[in-house]
Structures are given as C-alpha cells and as structure tokens.
Amino acid sequence: MELAAGTIFFPNRFAADLTALYARTVLFAAKVINIFSREEDTDVTAEHLLDSYGDAMLRMAYSYLHNMEDAEEVVQDVLIQFLKETPTFNGSVHEKAWCLRVAANLAKNRIKYNKIRMTDELNDELIAEEREDLSFVWEAVKSLPDKYREVIHLFYYEGYSTAEIAGLLHRNEATVRSHLARGREQLKTILKEAYDFE
C-alpha cells in the first residue's frame, strides 16, 4: 500500500493508537494552557474575527434567515463557539472558511427548530431605495432551496470555487456543482432578462 508523503510509519497498531492518544492528550493540554495564557487576547481574537469577517458571517446567516436580528445572533453565537472550541487556524483563508461554515450550520439549526422571525429588513431597505430590480433578484435567490442558495451565495458573492465550497460545507464537489447548476436554472426561470449569474 502506498503511503501518503510525510506519513509516520508505525510498527504496529498498538503503537499507532498510543501515539494518537498521546498526541490528543498533549493537544488538549495545550488548549487548556492557551485558554489561560491568552486571557488578555480573548477580546482581541474574537474582535479580530468580528472585524475581519463580521459582515461575511452576517451575510451568510442572512441568506438563510432573512432577518437582521436572527443573523446578528448567529454572528454572536459563532464568536461564542470560537471561544469555546479555540480552533487552530492555518491562516486567514482557513479562519474565514471556519467562520462561514459555523455561521451556516447555526443558521440552519435555527431554521430546523423554527427559531426564526418573519421580517426581511433587506427587502424593506431595497424597496425603500426604490430598487425594485435588486428586490426582484433578492426575492428570486430567497426562493431557492437552502442547498442551492448557500452555494449560489458562496460562489457568486464570496468568490469560492466549487472545490472550496465542498470543503466548507462538508459536501461532495460533484454535488456542489450540481446544486450550483440547478440554482442557476431556477434563477434563470424566475429572473429571465434580469438574470446575470454568469
């Protein structure tokens, strides 16, 4: 069997299990130590996520929930989860992907347990600005099933590739491409001349 490059070869299963246990124990200890050592940094770290990705998380949550109060609560819950889990990130790309994935999951949980309000401030704002063209596009995207809408949002607004979306949503890339295609088809049907999702 060909091993992936960089794999440590263990002489037996017992050694592999014990080393994995040791690694997990040390990692847990490091996380506990990190919680104490970064007391001064807690606000900065959560604040850093909010400053860097707050709008992105809000938009992600809003695309599911369609109202600002619920979407803001999701952003808050993402930061609280960050403080609980203390995940380790490999750079800003990983940071943002984590934030968006958790925001999506928390938003979907709210839908699942009927914890959503029925207002849509975004649509109200677009109508107040007399931007019926934008309201039309928003209503069309809103009408999509969640699995199409989230892919449309991540692809067309956040600029992720289908492979990146698959990783972010824990989904198969072929499924992501299929959902993107079907989402586009439905938008084309609704929007007709107003369709510009190319």
Add this chain to the structure above:
Amino acid sequence: MSEKYKEVMDHVRLSDAARLRILDKVNASESKNRSFQWRQWGALAACLVVAIAGILVWHAHNPATPKQNPTVMAPSSIEEQPTLEALQAAMGFPVEDIRTLFPETAEFQFKNYFYEIAEITVQDGSQEIVFRKAAGSDDISGDYNVYAVTEKVEADGTTFTMQGNGDTVTVVLWQKGEYTYALSLTPGMAKEDVTALCMQILALEK
C-alpha cells in the same frame, strides 16, 4: 459574478451599534466561562499524568527503530484517499465495502473529513450516492434542508430515518453500535430501493 446579487448583499452590513452589542454579549459569555476554569487545572494535571504514562508504556513496548520516513505528517482537514483500505487506515475504524453493492461500471471516490468522517461517493450512471460513517451519534449527512416527509423505517433491529419529498428519499440516517451513518442520494430514490440498499449495507456491517 452577479453584479445585482453583489449589490443586494452589500446592503447587509454590521452596524457599529450591532458590533458593540455582539462584543458585549460575547464578553459576558466569556466571563461566565472563566469562573469554571479552576476545574481545568485538575484536568490539566490528569492529562500530564496520562501523557507521561503514555510515553513510558510506548517506550517499553517499542524500542527505538529508525523511522521509515522522518517527516511528520501534517494532516489536511479534507483528504482524498486512493483506496478504501487507505481510507480505513486513515480513519482507524472499518468502513463498509459498499463497492460490492454496485456494478463494475460504477465509480468510487474515498475521502475523510478532519479524520472524523469517512466518506465514499458512488457515481453509478446518473445516480450519485454519498455514504458517510463516523463515531458517535450526530447527523453527519451535511444536509440541513427541511424535507416535507421524514419517516422512520425499522429493519433488522435498526431504525432508519428517511427524509425526502414523499415520492423519493434524499437522506437516510441511522446508528449502529458506536457509529453513525448517513446516505445522501442525488437524485432521490424510491423508498423501496433505498430500504433495500440500507439492508444490503447493514449486511456488510456484520
């Protein structure tokens, strides 16, 4: 890029007031957590004892031998595996060989997510089936849609939760022993076909 959709979403922004409100609530939540951190000192001490014991037992059972490859593996969050055997080795638990349930023309892809979820994707003509397995009891389908119909089907001592639109089933969830399973079907399949497939997978677990 859709210019109109971009213009729509640009309207969604965190106001300064919202930002402060969120930070206040997050800080309040963190203050509560800190009051319980004294328990973690005890957990840290226990972890160190286990770590030291682990080192001693490991060295007792494994005399120093040259490593086959000195480079330390940096696990990726999502890894494609070349074979089912490689997937099982990566996950550390057996994964049902569902290849035997499909014709030779079917194509298979093996992946692990964060070394927590084992996934086999089957492409059988126009039918895609995603099979997932993980330790625990969570819903690992990755599908959070609300389906019109959710039905529980009992078969061979196992309860299958089937979700779909009534005519077809799109997601199946079940648990067996210490593992949780999920099937995602694109397009959805008839309930009878899905039930038969689940029974075949159950038979592989034995």
